[in-house]
Amino acid sequence: MNTRIFKITTLAVAAMMLAGCGASAEASSDEPADLTGGTAADALRLGYFANVTHAPALVGVHEGILADELEGTELTTQIFNAGPAAIEALSAGAIDATYIGPNPSINSYIQSAGESVRIVAGVTSGGAQLVVRDGIDSPDDLAGTTLATPQLGNTQDVALRSWLADEGYETDTTGGGDVHITPTENAQTLTLFQEGDLDGAWLPEPWASRLILEGGAHVLVDEADLWEDGAFPTTVLLVNADFLAEHPETVAELVAANDEAITWIEANAEDASAAINAQLEVDAGKPLADDVLARALENVTFSVNPHAETFETLVANGLEAGTQKDGSIEGLFDLRLLNTLLSDSDRETVSAAGLGEDGS
Template identity: 25%
Template sequence: MKKIITGFSFIILIGILAACGSSSTSGSGNSDKDEVTIGYFPNIDHAAGMVAEDKGLYEEALPEGTDVNYQYFPDGSAFMTAIETGEIEGGIVGPGPAMNHFTSGAKINIVAAGATGGTVIMARNGADIESAEDIKGKTFISPRVGCTHDVQFETMMKNEFGITSDRLDGEMKHVTGKPATYSSMFESGKVDVAAVPEPWAAYIEAQGTGEVLFQNDEVAHNVNMPASVFVTSEKLKEKDPGMIQNLVDAHKKATDFVNENPEESKEIAIAQIKEITDQELSQEVVDSSWERMNFTYEVEANEIQMFADSSYELQFLEEKPNLNGLVDTTFIEE
């Protein structure tokens, strides 16, 4: 088993993590490919990927003798490029990059979910923010402009409180940065509010630099919309649907393991993140993160379409997207 970290060093890698057609299967699960590469981010909402690697579940599901490699990515765009070029056969990524690449013409499919939830809105200690109204005139941070967490936060603020960002001539200033740096940016007073993917909300709490302003179940598109999804290419689906079925079967088994064995899964996640990134998350941080996530492989196309519509309404997309064909639930139904 070969492991590859694509892109940058740990600080860049871990900071960017979490940013932003139906076909019948062969039924046999056979594949003529003797080497398969799986991609994911070493992040809490990708726990199924870490468990599958640790337990050798892809190796079990694929034909005997198949070599399974793992590749870790600095951001969703790099992951999606690897899917499109065939550098990897499948893996876990945020729904935002999958949606954006699909609307740009990429021939890819979401074949399962990875997790839901996990976005929390944090306020800096000392910023005098106790309600949404207090965010007017303040600076908020998200991993990227138009990323999953940015869309979730701005949708909530616009629809529920009538408050928008300076990008829309509103009263909130928006900046971007790596989630791993949010705690230090709170401490220095550089930002006031953060749309935070886990585990970084729990990390901020543990560091004592900020407090929860809106819990994960209060944030737009954060209950049923996937925080992570399992993606493959349409080209692979046409050429070797049996391989995709094998990969999804392993992913489902890993997800079930996560739900049935949370404490062992947490240990695996802590160990994998440390091995990949050289940073060890505390048990306290992982425990808090885990409570804000729901690990599931079930995915609903309408949830992702609603998220895409929100992106359009916030003017992150120039045209209203049609995501018909992006989600293929064939393989999770087998």
Template identity: 30%
Template sequence: MKRWGWVMSLAIISGLVLSACGQSKEAAVSTSAANITVKIGILKNVTHAPGFIALQNNYFQQAFGPNAKIEVTSFDNGADFATAMATDQLDLGYVGPGPVINQYLKSKNIRVISGVNNGGAVLVARKDAGIRTVKDLVGKTVAVAAKGGTPDLSLRSLLQQEGLKVSTDASGVQIVTRAPADTLVAIRQKEVDATLIAEPWGTQIIQEGTGTILVDWNKIPPKDGNYPLTILVANDKFLKDHRDLAKKAVKANKQGIDFIQQNPDKAYELISSELKVLTGKGMEPALIKAAIDHLKLTQDITLADINEQAKISYDAGYLKVKAEELDFSKFLDTSLLDELKKEK
């Protein structure tokens, strides 16, 4: 009996030790998750609306946990965002595909983890610039937010379709870079003749009465507006160390999309509130509605979409290797999105 009692005591003690070890391990994991800071990047465009909603409704915070800290950095263009992502200044965020495609080929440490929206950019001509068709852009100056950005690539594709060339003189179309807010001023002051610009800036130019739509969003190449304008990306280190949080970010993005579709009027108010946080100035709900109406909200994105953007970037001279010679299969990682779809 004494021997049996000793064995039982040893078993109990061993169980307690193992239990304590398990609790310590769980506590360590919990503490590690609680102390994390997630750095999210986003552009100051209404085309990033699902991200705005996810921030305003605390979808990211709810997903990451109450003790996680979220740092948000806003950008005027995708090129600066892509550089910040590649240099570990950001963990994840919203951007156009053009800049991160270019950056991926340099650093190989960025992954696309979800779509956000397609389309959402318009070609606007200054009212008194004498521009009635795309061919009238010869000898004119057209503004884009950044070289290599998605609107820039769309503009170059459109000009190529019309048989027009990009030049630095009046023999072709001159492309200049201006931040979206600066483009509004440049149109007013007649410094530029047209712009291919993401919403809501295009709609704002129209409502001011200084410009007219030359090519609407659903006719902008490629695929008549059905191209990825905004995507959700993450860097490799974050995906490796915190894959669970990246998956939760994809879910938060979907919650943002769903909220806009199900509660549009409330969404416009929240988008305006987030714009005020990022820029210091909100926006009229009617203007936001007009912008949202000019895009297609979707999580879906394919390798064909990426390859098409890469081809346009190569044709524009931003890539030195032909798109068909490049492998973007690792750049696009929809495994998190696929897992979430299966869990429904």
């Protein structure tokens, strides 16, 4: 392994260790948060990524949906590259809530013995692929290759490691094994792939589409093919558990804004692309090419359903990948505010799959 990749991997290991060093209580509280009391928060600090898989956040900011729903609460935002970094900020008290992938959410919950966070809504399903260079046409061609993921322990990193294990490959969290995995910031992944220093990457949108359309990659694995009916969570809305207990009214407004942003995207397909790209230009420095954005949006579905029924499998995948500790995720979900919103508008409620509160 070259020195550059070793340094990237070492930094990723350190970042994951920091992200997992939150309080580790002996047992989680058996009592769900009382959502009838509390006060409205003066401020809400919200994290999200400059990814198409976080489009409801991008649209919510650009169209003023978040600010309107949170009227009276000051909204500030922070942009992250991947989940473990967002979890580190959430654990450190730098943010109150974040759009994030499921595996870092699981990690935080298990590390804290259920004290740290709650998933309050779904956001996105789909939109993650393993894309590779010419000459790699089957899993058998991957031996000795170097593949990237956004960050050690993030949702795509776990998916890649678990899939490789199922294909008979050994990997480790320091970049060794039969296939070398080097967690790398997404923009750098594109550059390294274009320069021939990476053989491929398991990435969320729009980065999978960018490697294909700007780097000449092709799809080896679409993660949707690995799940029943192609439904798997890519992004959820995660809230600090104490913030939820203290400010349920504000969290309810955040959940409503997420729902409204998803509804707006569905009702305004052409305008949504422009809004997403405009906010990406603000957050990432430049917009996406039209063909990249169009391909990326074809691969994602936006929904407030977090697909809680998949999370036990995600836990098993994280254990297989060696990126998380064993532990219970019972109580990870609190979907009561979401289901109240859905019921009040005569829509079907969603299930916590026995992994928390859903009002049933």
